[in-house]
Amino acid sequence: MMHCLDLAGIGAGPFNLAVAALMREQSLSHRFFEAKTEFSWHPGLMLPGAMMQTSYLKDLVTPVDPTNPCSFLAYLVEKKRFYDFLHAEQRTVSRCEFADYLSWAAHRLKSVQMGSRVHSVLDQGDHFRLDVQGPSGRESVCARNLCIAAGKKPHFPLCSKPLLSDKCFHALEIALRDPDVNDKRIAVIGGGQTGAEVVINLLSGHWGRPAQVTWASRRSNYLPLDETPFTNDWFTPEYVDAFRQLSPHRREEIVAEQKLASDGVSPATLTQLYQLFYRLAHLEGDSERVVLMPNRELVAMSCRGDYQLQLENHLLGDTRGREWISADMVILCTGLSEALPPCLAPLQERIPRDDHGRLLLDNAFATRLEGDSGERRLYFLGTGRASHGIAEPQLSLSAWRAAQVVNDLLETEVYDIRQTGNFMKWITPQTSRVAVA
Structure with a gap:
C-alpha cells in the first residue's frame, strides 16, 4: 500500500498556509495541494493604495508561535526592510505587501505543492484517496485526515x-x-x-x-469599520469560546449584529x-x-x-x-460567498450540516463523515461563521485557528493558545451552559 499522509490540505491560501507553517517542525507527514502554479492572493484586488484592515502582527504564526521563521517580522528582516518599515509607523500594511509576505511564506514551506489540482476525494474506509493532477502528472495520494481551505467564490x-x-x-x-x-x-x-x-x-x-x-x-x-478596542475583543480566542456555548439561533442573531466589525x-x-x-x-x-x-x-x-x-x-x-x-x-x-471545492462532491452527502445547510464543526473546526466510526477528521477553515463567529472567515485569528487544528491532530497542546488577564468576562462560571450544536 502507498504511504499514507497524516494530513492532506486542499488549497494553500492564508488559512492553510498557517497550518502548514505550524506543522513544519511536527513529525506528522503532511502536504498541501494548490491548483495555481504560482502563489497569488486576490490579485484582482491589488489596487493602488489598498490597505489591510488587520494588523500585520496577526500574521500566519506570530500570535501562537512568534519565533516561527514564517512570521511577518522574519519576512521584513529577510527582505532587509525592517528599520524602514518600523520608521514608517504603519498600523497596517498595504494589501500588496501582505500578499508578497504570503507568497514568501508559501515558497519557504516544502509541504506546499503548487500547480497541483485535487480532482476528487474518495472515501476508502480508513483513509481518503485524492486524485491529484500535479506538475509531474497524475498521482493518487492517500491521507488519513483532510484540511480544506479552498477559498471563496x-x-x-x-x-x-x-x-x-x-x-x-x-x-x-x-x-x-x-x-x-x-x-x-x-x-x-x-x-x-x-x-x-x-x-x-x-x-x-x-x-x-x-x-x-x-x-x-x-x-x-x-x-x-468598527475597529475600536472593545469591538476587537470579538476577534479573540476567549470570545470564540464563549460564542461556541450559545444556541445556533443566538449565534445567528449575534453575527448579524456584528456586521460592521468586519x-x-x-x-x-x-x-x-x-x-x-x-x-x-x-x-x-x-x-x-x-x-x-x-x-x-x-x-x-x-x-x-x-x-x-x-x-x-x-x-x-x-x-x-x-x-x-x-x-x-x-x-x-x-x-x-462560502463554497466547498468541487473535488469534495463524492463526500458531500455525508458531511454533517444543520437544517440551514451550514457545516457542523467542533471546537477545532473539524467534523467526521456521517457513518464513520473511525478517527479520520475533516477540518474546514474559513467556512464556520455560524459555528465560530464573526472572526472565523477573517485573517485575524489565522494563527490561532491553525493552532487549534495542529493541537487536535496531534492530540496534545503543542501550542498554548490561552491568554491571561482578559478584561472581558463574556460568560461567568455561574452561567448555565447551552449544549453546543
Missing part, C-alpha cells in the same frame, strides 16, 4: 448573472481586467471596503476619466473619499461626476445598448422607492 446578485461580461463583472477581477473607463458612466454596486477602493481609483483616474460614477449601497450610509469601510478610507468628493464638488466644479446612493438595493437589470439598473430605495420603504439608473459599465462589489 464571488457573490453575484441574481439579476446580474445573465448579463456578466467585459462591461459587467465582479470587482475581484478588476485589477486583472484593467478596464478602460474613459467617458463612461460607471455603476459601482456595494458599499463595503472594496466598493470604496474601486470608487477612489475610478475618480483618481487609475483606469481613465469616467463621465460619471454612481455608487450604490444597501447600507443606510457609507459606514465605517465588513465596514476603514475610517481612513472614508476620510480620503470625502476629501476627494470635496475637491471634485468645490474646487474643480465637477460635482456631477459622482453620485452617491446609499439605502439602495439592486433588484433588476437589463441591457439594451447600455445597462438599466433598477434600485429599491429602502429609505422610503415601499414601492415608491423604485429608481432606475443607466450605466455603460457595472462593477459588482458584492462580496464573496
Whole structure:
C-alpha cells in the first residue's frame, strides 16, 4: 500500500498556509495541494493604495508561535526592510505587501505543492484517496485526515448573472481586467471596503476619466469599520469560546449584529473619499461626476445598448422607492460567498450540516463523515461563521485557528493558545451552559 499522509490540505491560501507553517517542525507527514502554479492572493484586488484592515502582527504564526521563521517580522528582516518599515509607523500594511509576505511564506514551506489540482476525494474506509493532477502528472495520494481551505467564490446578485461580461463583472477581477473607463458612466454596486477602493481609483483616474460614477449601497450610509478596542475583543480566542456555548439561533442573531466589525469601510478610507468628493464638488466644479446612493438595493437589470439598473430605495420603504439608473459599465462589489471545492462532491452527502445547510464543526473546526466510526477528521477553515463567529472567515485569528487544528491532530497542546488577564468576562462560571450544536 502507498504511504499514507497524516494530513492532506486542499488549497494553500492564508488559512492553510498557517497550518502548514505550524506543522513544519511536527513529525506528522503532511502536504498541501494548490491548483495555481504560482502563489497569488486576490490579485484582482491589488489596487493602488489598498490597505489591510488587520494588523500585520496577526500574521500566519506570530500570535501562537512568534519565533516561527514564517512570521511577518522574519519576512521584513529577510527582505532587509525592517528599520524602514518600523520608521514608517504603519498600523497596517498595504494589501500588496501582505500578499508578497504570503507568497514568501508559501515558497519557504516544502509541504506546499503548487500547480497541483485535487480532482476528487474518495472515501476508502480508513483513509481518503485524492486524485491529484500535479506538475509531474497524475498521482493518487492517500491521507488519513483532510484540511480544506479552498477559498471563496464571488457573490453575484441574481439579476446580474445573465448579463456578466467585459462591461459587467465582479470587482475581484478588476485589477486583472484593467478596464478602460474613459467617458463612461460607471455603476459601482456595494458599499463595503472594496466598493470604496474601486470608487477612489475610478475618480483618481487609475483606469481613465469616467463621465460619471454612481455608487450604490444597501447600507443606510457609507459606514465605517468598527475597529475600536472593545469591538476587537470579538476577534479573540476567549470570545470564540464563549460564542461556541450559545444556541445556533443566538449565534445567528449575534453575527448579524456584528456586521460592521468586519465588513465596514476603514475610517481612513472614508476620510480620503470625502476629501476627494470635496475637491471634485468645490474646487474643480465637477460635482456631477459622482453620485452617491446609499439605502439602495439592486433588484433588476437589463441591457439594451447600455445597462438599466433598477434600485429599491429602502429609505422610503415601499414601492415608491423604485429608481432606475443607466450605466455603460457595472462593477459588482458584492462580496464573496462560502463554497466547498468541487473535488469534495463524492463526500458531500455525508458531511454533517444543520437544517440551514451550514457545516457542523467542533471546537477545532473539524467534523467526521456521517457513518464513520473511525478517527479520520475533516477540518474546514474559513467556512464556520455560524459555528465560530464573526472572526472565523477573517485573517485575524489565522494563527490561532491553525493552532487549534495542529493541537487536535496531534492530540496534545503543542501550542498554548490561552491568554491571561482578559478584561472581558463574556460568560461567568455561574452561567448555565447551552449544549453546543
